[in-house]
Amino acid sequence: MVTVLAWLDGDTDQRQRMVDMLNATGERTALDELGFGTIRDAFADALFPATSTQHTRIRYLLFIPWMFRHIAADPSRSRKAKKDTRGARDVLAGVNQELVGALKQRQNGDSRPAAERTGGIIGAQSGRALRMLPSSIYWSTMNTLRIHDGAETSPIRLLHRVIDTRAASRRRRSSDETDETDRLSDGLTWTLPPAPDSFLQDDAALTFELNRDEAEFLAGRFQSVEPVQDRPVLARSMMCWLIRDNGCETSGARYPWNRDLLDAVPDDIRRVLIHARDFNLLTRGAAAQYNVQLAEALADQTGPVSESARDVLDQWLAEASEPGALWRRDAGHEDFEDFRRLVLSLNPRIPRTTVTFVEDWLDGIRDALTSHRSTNIPATRALISAREAALKGRRARLTHASAREARSGLMSTDYDFRWLVARRHLDDIHAGLEPADA
Numbered sequence: 001m002v003t004v005l006a007w008l009d010g011d012t013d014q015r016q017r018m019v020d021m022l023n024a025t026g027e028r029t030a031l032d033e034l035g036f037g038t039i040r041d042a043f044a045d046a047l048f049p050a051t052s053t054q055h056t057r058i059r060y061l062l063f064i065p066w067m068f069r070h071i072a073a074d075p076s077r078s079r080k081a082k083k084d085t086r087g088a089r090d091v092l093a094g095v096n097q098e099l100v101g102a103l104k105q106r107q108n109g110d111s112r113p114a115a116e117r118t119g120g121i122i123g124a125q126s127g128r129a130l131r132m133l134p135s136s137i138y139w140s141t142m143n144t145l146r147i148h149d150g151a152e153t154s155p156i157r158l159l160h161r162v163i164d165t166r167a168a169s170r171r172r173r174s175s176d177e178t179d180e181t182d183r184l185s186d187g188l189t190w191t192l193p194p195a196p197d198s199f200l201q202d203d204a205a206l207t208f209e210l211n212r213d214e215a216e217f218l219a220g221r222f223q224s225v226e227p228v229q230d231r232p233v234l235a236r237s238m239m240c241w242l243i244r245d246n247g248c249e250t251s252g253a254r255y256p257w258n259r260d261l262l263d264a265v266p267d268d269i270r271r272v273l274i275h276a277r278d279f280n281l282l283t284r285g286a287a288a289q290y291n292v293q294l295a296e297a298l299a300d301q302t303g304p305v306s307e308s309a310r311d312v313l314d315q316w317l318a319e320a321s322e323p324g325a326l327w328r329r330d331a332g333h334e335d336f337e338d339f340r341r342l343v344l345s346l347n348p349r350i351p352r353t354t355v356t357f358v359e360d361w362l363d364g365i366r367d368a369l370t371s372h373r374s375t376n377i378p379a380t381r382a383l384i385s386a387r388e389a390a391l392k393g394r395r396a397r398l399t400h401a402s403a404r405e406a407r408s409g410l411m412s413t414d415y416d417f418r419w420l421v422a423r424r425h426l427d428d429i430h431a432g433l434e435p436a437d438a
Contacts, residue, residue, distance in 0.1 A: 033290060033411050034384070035354055035391045036283050042346040043276045044417040045228035047238040047256065047269070050144040051418045051425070054137045056120040057208040058218055058425040061147060064135050065188045066195035067095050068159050072166035072186075081159055088156045092135060093128050098200050100124055105205030120208060135159075145221040150187030162186040193217050208428065215432025219243050222425075231345040238269050239422055248430035255280075256419040275339045276417055278327050279358075283413040285320055286361055288313040290384050291410045293398050309410070321369050326362065336362065357387050 044051070071077045071091055081088040103121045118124035122134045135155035142148045152158040165186035172184075193214045198204035210218070223244055227237040238256060242248060251260055257277040262270060292313055295306035320326050327336040340355055364380040388396040397403045 031407070031409060031411055033388050033392070033397070034283075034286055034413075035351075035357070035387065036279075036286075036413060036415075038347065038350045038354055039279060039343050039358070040283075040415050040417065042228075042343055042350060043272065043279070043415075046234055046272060046346050047227070047276070048418045048422040049225045049228050049237050049239065050141045050222060051239070051421045052137070052141065053418060053421060054132070055141070055421050055425070056122060058428045059208045059210060059214070060122070060134050060138050061142060061145065061218060062193060062195075062214060063099060064138055064142065064155075065147060065192055066199055067092070067099065067135075068162045068188070069166070069186070069195070070200055071095055071159065072163045078163045078167070081156075082163060085156060088159055089133070092133050092155070092159070093130065095200070096123055096130070096133055097128060099134075099206070100127075102200060102204060102206040103208070105203070106207055144225055145218075146224075147189055147192065147221065148187055149189050150185070152187055158187050162188065191217065210428055210432030212432055215429045218425075219248070219429050219433070222429075229346045230348050233342060233345050234268050234272060235266070238265065238273070239426075241265060241269060242422075242426055243429065248426040248433065250423045250426050250430075253419075253423070255416055256422075271338075272342065275342055276415075278325070278339070280413075280415045280417075281316075281320060281326060282358065282362060283415060285313075285316045285365060286384065287411040287413040288316045289380060290388070290398070293381060293384060294404075294410065297398055297404060317368060320365070326365075326369075353390070357383070 071081060077091050077095075081091040100121055100123050104118060104124065122137065123130040133155075139148075139155050148158055150158065150161060152161055165184045168184055193211075196204075196206075199206070223240050225237065225240070227234040227240075236244075242250065246264065251258065253261055255277070257273045262273055265273065288309065291309040292306065295303075295309045298305065327339060329335050336359070340359070343350055343355065361380070361383055364377065364383055368377055368380065385396075385398045389399050392403070394400050395403045395406075397407065
């Protein structure tokens with residue numbers, strides 16, 4: 001949660017205390033102050049479709065339908081879930097707490113801090129106060145992977161269908177209507193691997209580890225997903241390539257453009273990765289410049305926040321000055337024109353103002369890259385301020401003190417385009433496909 005810091009413009013001491021608190025928290029947030037999100041998501045949806053930054057572990061894609069069928073097998077819970085939306089959510093929250101408990105069973109005796117022991121368990125810390133249940137977090141992916149293959153538009157509607165189908169099946173069995181050609185679909189794919197016999201029974205422990213059948217099922221589903229693109233850019237996603245041609249091997253890479261991966265991928269994926277890498281670098285520079293100006297707006301031009309922000313910007317300038325960085329692979333910068341064509345082919349709805357800002361920022365920073373300075377170049381500073389003001393209006397922190405009172409946190413844009421989520425999914429699949437005696 002973002003910490004809210006406030007001060008009075010006329011109170012220098014209080015303002016400094018707020019600056020000190022911001023420095024002490026070291027807080028960097030995912031605030032998209034400069035509107036890079038649409039381009040970021042275009043890259044992520046093309047390279048790693050059917051993923052989300054909210055995802056933790058891939059086995060939730062099985063836990064969720066198993067939980068629905070578990071609820072449907074319990075008449076009492078089924079009645080409560082069918083009563084109204086609140087009842088259904090309460091039932092889902094209760095069963096999720098049972099899942100949390102089952103997953104925590106394996107953590108007993110672990111001496112690590114609680115946050116590390118329960119990593120990946122949704123609701124491990126918040127309990128019933130959890131605002132977004134796993135069924136909502138993974139709902140879009142369940143549809144994209146056709147784990148849910150019905151017309152239901154929400155997890156609760158699907159839960160109701162699963163309950164109704166279970167009840168209808170019981171009635172058929174009691175009336176001897178057992179014709180296998182007339183089976184009822186509960187909205188979940190027929191090929192869904194079965195839940196363990198002990199699933200949510202008698203305090204049985206659960207893990208995130210996939211067995212081979214589960215790993216093969218999920219690998220097949222992810223392979224079938226097309227990259228999100230308006231005009232052809234990729235023949236298949238990087239996720240699909242990693243599963244089909246690279247044995248789900250990620251090598252623990254921090255970024256998808258790790259040298260080993262970049263050398264191995266097909267040309268069309270390599271093209272996207274190189275542009276994504278340059279875009280990542282450019283946005284980190286813009287964020288660093290933004291943080292310098294924010295520190296100055298906090299009247300901290302010579303204090304620790306400003307000093308730290310300037311250090312980060314200096315480090316970025318050194319990185320961006322490397323040969324070939326930031327679309328400097330040809331004299332006429334034709335590779336940036338290829339970037340423009342690529343992102344608009346992926347998503348033509350990206351605002352032209354966003355692409356123009358990227359280009360203007362790149363033009364404005366070129367002088368800084370030759371002189372190794374940017375904080376004193378009026379053009380780059382004005383671009384940052386104007387961009388935030390155009391996007392945020394009175395919520396722009398660089399130009400409105402009231403906005404700085406309402407929100408704190410430095411800007412961070414080290415985009416990996418959902419690679420760490422995809423890598424974790426791939427590592428889980430890879431482990432599940434490994435021979436048991438490996």
